[in-house]
Amino acid sequence: MEGVTIIETAVIKELINKIEGLETAIKQATKDAKVKDPTMTLREVAAYLKKSYGWVVINKHNIGCSNIGGDWLTKQSIVEEYFNKNFHKN
Template sequence: MKNEINKMQPITIIATEDWLALQQELAEMKQMIQTLLQGAEKKDIVHSLKQAAEIMNLSYTWIFSNKHKIGCSRVGKGWVIRQSSIENYINQSYHKDK
């Protein structure tokens, strides 16, 4: 009997109105977090051709020659490639071994 008493876990008694208020606060916080996550847009980072070559582990010359296949844009006098374009190119050219 003595061992059973020592094994019992302590409990906390909360008034019903306090419990309901806590549940309401948690529901509001959950809604706020969901709203924030929906508003958080993934930014599409823009890279130079040199940065793209480093990311893809390819030479700058190869990137420059194939910039239109990867998907790039001319900005001023330079060329830029979006992160999403690099990812799309990698995903399209990825070959799985069978």
């Protein structure tokens, strides 16, 4: 037969706060782990910029692409940088 353990309310509340804090930290770590700089194909760049595939092929060197294993690839951050650099407000 097991005995009964009495825990003070303050101790339980402290444990609950630590568990909730751990839950928040885990959620943030998971969110941070998902944030990365995805690689994009030229077709994905065209869709992202709402331009034709042909336009992207012609401008791939201006945007910043690399030929890797026969495929032209870039990173989303490079495409965003290109967009922001060439965005004009009037």
